[in-house]
Amino acid sequence: MGFGPYFLLATLEGLVMAAVLALTALGLSLVFGVMRVVNVAHGEFYMLGAVLAWWFASLVSGHPALGFLLALVLSPLVVAGVAFLAERLVLQRLNYEPEATIVATIGLLYIIQQLALTFYGPEARPVQAPFDWRMQLPWFGYSAYKLFVIAASVAILLGTWFVLRRTNIGLVMRATQADRDMAQAFAIPVSKVYAGVFALGAGLAALAAVLIVPIKQAHYLMGQDPLLLSFIVVIIGGLGSLRGTMVAALLIGLSDGIISMFFSPTLAKMLATLLVALVLVFRPQGLFGPAGMAAR
Amino acid sequence: MKGGEHRAIWLHAALVAGLAGLHFVLPDYHHGIFARVMVLAVFAMGYNIAFGYTGLLSLGHAMFFAAGLYGAALPIYHLDWSVWPSLGMGLLAGLVLAVIVGCLALRTVGVAFMIVTLMFSQVFYLTTLYFTTYTRGEEGLVLPQAARMLALPGQTVSLANADMRYWVAFILFGVTLAFSLALVRSRFGRSLVAIRENEERMRMLGYDVFASKLAAMAISGVVSAAAGSAYAVLFGYAGSGFASIQYSILPLLWVLLGGAATVLGPFIGTLIMFYLIDVASSYTTAHMLVVGVALILLILYFPKGIVGTIRAKWLRWLP
Numbered sequence: 365m366g367f368g369p370y371f372l373l374a375t376l377e378g379l380v381m382a383a384v385l386a387l388t389a390l391g392l393s394l395v396f397g398v399m400r401v402v403n404v405a406h407g408e409f410y411m412l413g414a415v416l417a418w419w420f421a422s423l424v425s426g427h428p429a430l431g432f433l434l435a436l437v438l439s440p441l442v443v444a445g446v447a448f449l450a451e452r453l454v455l456q457r458l459n460y461e462p463e464a465t466i467v468a469t470i471g472l473l474y475i476i477q478q479l480a481l482t483f484y485g486p487e488a489r490p491v492q493a494p495f496d497w498r499m500q501l502p503w504f505g506y507s508a509y510k511l512f513v514i515a516a517s518v519a520i521l522l523g524t525w526f527v528l529r530r531t532n533i534g535l536v537m538r539a540t541q542a543d544r545d546m547a548q549a550f551a552i553p554v555s556k557v558y559a560g561v562f563a564l565g566a567g568l569a570a571l572a573a574v575l576i577v578p579i580k581q582a583h584y585l586m587g588q589d590p591l592l593l594s595f596i597v598v599i600i601g602g603l604g605s606l607r608g609t610m611v612a613a614l615l616i617g618l619s620d621g622i623i624s625m626f627f628s629p630t631l632a633k634m635l636a637t638l639l640v641a642l643v644l645v646f647r648p649q650g651l652f653g654p655a656g657m658a659a660r
Numbered sequence: 661m662k663g664g665e666h667r668a669i670w671l672h673a674a675l676v677a678g679l680a681g682l683h684f685v686l687p688d689y690h691h692g693i694f695a696r697v698m699v700l701a702v703f704a705m706g707y708n709i710a711f712g713y714t715g716l717l718s719l720g721h722a723m724f725f726a727a728g729l730y731g732a733a734l735p736i737y738h739l740d741w742s743v744w745p746s747l748g749m750g751l752l753a754g755l756v757l758a759v760i761v762g763c764l765a766l767r768t769v770g771v772a773f774m775i776v777t778l779m780f781s782q783v784f785y786l787t788t789l790y791f792t793t794y795t796r797g798e799e800g801l802v803l804p805q806a807a808r809m810l811a812l813p814g815q816t817v818s819l820a821n822a823d824m825r826y827w828v829a830f831i832l833f834g835v836t837l838a839f840s841l842a843l844v845r846s847r848f849g850r851s852l853v854a855i856r857e858n859e860e861r862m863r864m865l866g867y868d869v870f871a872s873k874l875a876a877m878a879i880s881g882v883v884s885a886a887a888g889s890a891y892a893v894l895f896g897y898a899g900s901g902f903a904s905i906q907y908s909i910l911p912l913l914w915v916l917l918g919g920a921a922t923v924l925g926p927f928i929g930t931l932i933m934f935y936l937i938d939v940a941s942s943y944t945t946a947h948m949l950v951v952g953v954a955l956i957l958l959i960l961y962f963p964k965g966i967v968g969t970i971r972a973k974w975l976r977w978l979p
Contacts, residue, residue, distance in 0.1 A: 402771050454956055462771050463717050467916070467959045470909055474952030482946055592782065595775060634786040641779035645764045648772055 369503040374622045380510045380579070382617020383517035384572045386610055388590050389597035390524060391568035393609045396598065398541045398561045401455060401465045405472040406569055407591025412476055413443050413570025414582035415484050421491045429494035432578070440570040446476075447566030451559045460558070473587075480584040493578035513575045520571065521610065528606065537561060592633075593620070596640045602649055665845070668979050672841055672923065676834045683826050695826045697927075697934050698833040699890050700910075704918070704926030705840050706883030707911035712921035713844060714876040715856030716766075719774045719908050720781030723761070724881040726788065726903035727753040728888025733898035734794065736808075737801045743810045743819070747889045754885020755878060757784075762877035766870060778908070785903040800899025808893055825894050832890050833927075836883060840923050843879070844979055852876050853921070884911075913951060916958050919965030923979045928966055 392406045416439040421431030450472055458464040495512075498505040528534035539547045540557045548554045569590070573582075580586070597616050601608030616636070623632040679698070686694060703725050710716040731753030735741035741749070765776045788795045795801065808819040810828070817824050843849045855862050855869055863869050892898045901907070910933075911926075918929025933954070940950045958965070964972055971978040 400771075402775070454960065457960055463774075464959050464963070466717070466719075466771070466774055467912065468956050470912075471952040471955030471959070474948045474955070476952075478946045478948035478952065481948075595779075599775070628790070630786055630790045634783055634790060637779050637786065638783045641776050641783070642764070644772055644776050644779070645767050648768060 371622075372501070372503065373506075374626075375618065376506060376510065378618035378620065378622055379514050381620055382614045383514045384576045385590070385593055385597060385617045386521060386613035387517055387572035387575075388569050389594040389601075389609050389613050390521065390606070391565035391572075392594045393598045393601070393606065394537075394561055394568070395565035397605075398537055399455075399460060399558050400462065401460055401562070402462065402469070403562075403565065404466060404469040404591070405450075405476060406565070406594060407587030407589075408473050408476040408480075409443050409447060409566035409587075410569040410573045410590045411480060411582075411584060411587035412446065413439050413573035414577045414586060415480050415584065416442055416570070417574040417577045418489050418491050418582045419484075428492035432491065432494040432574075435491065435577075436571075436574050439574050440567040443570035444563040444567035448559055448563040451562040455562065456555065456558070477584060477587070484582075484584055486584065488581035488583040490581045491577045507579075509578060513579070516575060517572070520568075524568070525606070592637065596636060599640055599644050665977075667977055668841070671978075672837060675924065675927070676837065679830055679833070683823075683830070688822070691826060692822065693934060693938070695822075695829040695894070697931050698829040699887055699894060700914070700934070701927040701930040702832055702836045702890070703884050703887035704911045704914040704930050705836050705923075706880050706885075706887060708915045708920065708922075708926045709840070709843065709852075709883065710876055710880035711912065712915055712925070713849065713856065714852045714873060714880075716873065716877065716880075717774055717912075718765075718777040718880075719905075719912070720761070720765075720777030720779075720784075721880075721884055721911055722903050722905065722907035723781040723784035724754050724758055724884035725888040725891075725907055725911075726784060726900075727757045727881075728885030728890075729892045729898045729902050730788065730795065730888075731885065732889035733801050733803060733892040736803055736893070737898075738794065740807070743808065743893050747893065750889025750892070751882055751885055754881045754888065758878045758881020758885075759874070762874045762881070766873050766877065778905070781903070781908055782905070785900060785905075788900040788903050795898075795900065798900050800897055800901070803892065803896040803898070805896070808896055810893075819893050820896065828894060829890065832886065836886070837923065837927070839883075841979060844923060848872070848875070856921075909951075909955075913955055913958075915965070916963075917954065917965055919968030919971070922965070922967040922971060925965055925967040932966075 388406070388410055391409075392403060395401055395403050395406070417432075417435035420435040420438050421428075424431040424434055454468050454472070455465055458468055493507075493509040495509060497508040499508045499511060528537065536547075536552050536557055539550070539552055540554055540561075544554055547557075572590075573586075593616060597612045598609055600616065601610070601612035620632065620636070679694070682694060683691070703721075706724070707718070707721050710718055710721070728750040731750035732746040735746045735749050736743070761777065761780050765773055765780065768776050789797050805818065805820045809816050810819055810824075819825055819828060844853075851862070851867060851872055855867070855872055859869055862872075888902070891902075914929035914933055915926050916929070917933055918925030918927065933951075936954070937947045937950055941947045962969065967978065
């Protein structure tokens, strides 16, 4: 095979990666944008989504699509419920103080990870894809499910964008993001918005995980890479900027797919992390974010 | 105030004397734990200088501990260095890394500072994995007993010996405790606390805030690296696990539990947490759960920690 097929394959893999990453990072970005909370447990919500997807899928016998659909609906809901509880029981009581919430979400990370290890175990388990057709592309056939993941993710992103920009719920969220006190003065139930946004963010991560779990297996440590990559995406895109998050997810997902096809993945991760840390140091508003949106 | 200063010195001296006495009475198992706790408490004290006193919540101190660890272990393992120069190398590695990271990360504040330190630490961790040929990654380097001989005037002692290990850990702990006490009572230490409380005002008063923070970072990094180097030569093991995020979180947990910005807090926190995990792991393998629940409960109900609460309620003079 020449360079062409390799490159096409790497690009496709990168697009799948970018699609899932965009969903996960969107969740992190929403939570940070609206609540100013850095949710270190975000990767664990993703993991929880995948693990629950395996569990729901294993409940249903018959066609794999049934189990997958069940997981696709229930898993994000359960994860959102867990996040909602965590927000009400812990984050709200901390008054969303940045340092305290980081410590608390680290605690949450450990708890979720341990519970997954205890009840799910250290094995990696697959969920069967709802269909296993192959699309014939030039040079090679490619899993249609992976293309479906890209399409589904684009649809969900557009849906979220629509909710944020065109509906009342989105208006309330954006108002809270812009000025919490003013929103409160206009009778927006800020506390409820916070709980909802935290649940929504976790739900998006879980949704991404359900989509990826037929490709990558569910494992109790699978939340670490998405957490780091989501951080990278959100920082490069500018904390709290939605469009920036999208562009950055595409950039990082694609380059990660392509780089790790040609270089050592550890080296790729090393350089990417270093680069992002330096972006945060020298351009805290991100590469695309407006000035003044720096993380503080 | 004068009385308070004397009481503080006596209290800390009593702790050190108590630890010396414990050497003779502790059963073997607990004797070993105390040696380990003293070394890790040095790490926690180093962390406390940045987090507790200067208000720099770093999520990347594992890299300084690991810099000391590898700074000492690599020359011993690959270059057959003796213990003293290797320890020096560990401290130097911690200092250099802390100054570089400090210069970069201190340009940011708040949440960005936490993420930047976390990421630098992650880069360090990945570096130790990438150079697996030299570090042997997660599996780690085991330093042979023959290489862990400490040359003292007149004789050479083996650090693999449990008694010797306790005394070296004890001396390191005692020196760091005294240093901490002196630091926080010094003019410089008080300026760090003032920066934590109101950075703008300190800047307006003419203090070079950046230089002070950088100095605090450097000191914190060197003390953490000292703990790391000591860990390498005392316990004869250096693995990538010590550079992982978990070892950035643990000192935060220890300091929070004991009490941030208290001299005794880091030791108390480390000791209690160590025994808590030890006891918990005899009932269940779920020790991460203990860490997670402890973090959340502490931050929710007990943000001042043990020594911090004692100071707020009863002993106002505690440093």
